[in-house]
Amino acid sequence: QVQLQQSGPGLVKPSQTLSLTCDISGDSVSSNSATWNWIRQSPSRGLEWLGRTYYRSKWSNDYAVSVKSRITINPDTSKNQFSLQLNSVTPEDTAVYYCARSIVYGNEYYMDVWGKGTTITVSS
Amino acid sequence: QSALTQPASVSGSPGQSITISCTGTSSDVGGFNYVSWYQQHPGTAPKLMIYDVIKRPSGVSNRFSGSKSGNTASLTISGLQAEDEADYYCCSYAGSSTWVFGGGTKLTVL
Numbered sequence: 001q002v003q004l005q006q007s008g009p010g011l012v013k014p015s016q017t018l019s020l021t022c023d024i025s026g027d028s029v030s031s032n033s034a035t036w037n038w039i040r041q042s043p044s045r046g047l048e049w050l051g052r053t054y055y056r057s058k059w060s061n062d063y064a065v066s067v068k069s070r071i072t073i074n075p076d077t078s079k080n081q082f083s084l085q086l087n088s089v090t091p092e093d094t095a096v097y098y099c100a101r102s103i104v105y106g107n108e109y110y111m112d113v114w115g116k117g118t119t120i121t122v123s124s
Numbered sequence: 125q126s127a128l129t130q131p132a133s134v135s136g137s138p139g140q141s142i143t144i145s146c147t148g149t150s151s152d153v154g155g156f157n158y159v160s161w162y163q164q165h166p167g168t169a170p171k172l173m174i175y176d177v178i179k180r181p182s183g184v185s186n187r188f189s190g191s192k193s194g195n196t197a198s199l200t201i202s203g204l205q206a207e208d209e210a211d212y213y214c215c216s217y218a219g220s221s222t223w224v225f226g227g228g229t230k231l232t233v234l
Contacts, residue, residue: 039225045127045227046127046213046225046226046227046228047162047170047213047215047225047226047228048127048225049215049222049223049224049225052221062220062221062222063222064222065222098169098170100169105172105175105176105179105181106175106176106179107157107158107176108158108175108176108217110160110172110175111162111170111172112172112181114169114170115169116169117169
């Protein structure tokens with residue numbers, strides 16, 4: 001079955017860059033039928049979709065308006081993984097970060113497999 | 125994009141039915157039939173329970189059902205069981221290839 005394994009540092013200093021990686025097993029980051037997402041969760045904001053990457057004859061990305069100026073999601077086909085970079089972090093970026101796969105159910109893409117989550121604290 | 129509005133908490137006794145609302149705008153919930161619901165137990169990742177407003181993935185109990193009227197979607201759980209106690213989140217497509225979640229509702233089974 002599909003599994004997602006997240007990795008990355010749990011503590012990031014303000015103004016620095018948050019970097020996380022999500023290793024995929026049981027599927028391919030280059031799949032033509034999946035998209036690969038990052039979502040975060042905090043007590044104050046609940047769940048927040050951050051963005052996704054996907055391959056449909058070429059690589060594409062979509063990002064949430066709230067983070068669009070600071071976020072990059074990249075695939076790595078050689079390692080079958082995808083990554084999240086969030087620049088210029090502040091304490092408001094403190095959250096549990098999840099990677100997730102979306103596939104088509106019915107008429108749209110829905111997140112059906114999630115990583116276990118990584119707690120990220122932004123603090124000096 | 126603002127988060128969808130859900131009640132902070134709902135409760136019910138075993139065997140009863142409860143409904144959780146999820147209010148958005150015509151730019152998200154009201155504009156598309158792409159509402160989903162996720163169940164999250166403490167310390168675990170969310171689980172897809174409802175998609176396309178009313179559909180259930182294979183393996184999800186038929187005690188869970190979804191609906192929508194205007195800008196408000198709803199999740200109803202009938203025959204409440206102890207294991208239903210969890211946080212529930214709605215999610216809607218919001219146009220321009222973006223998605224928005226609700227703030228979450230804590231369900232307590234009394």
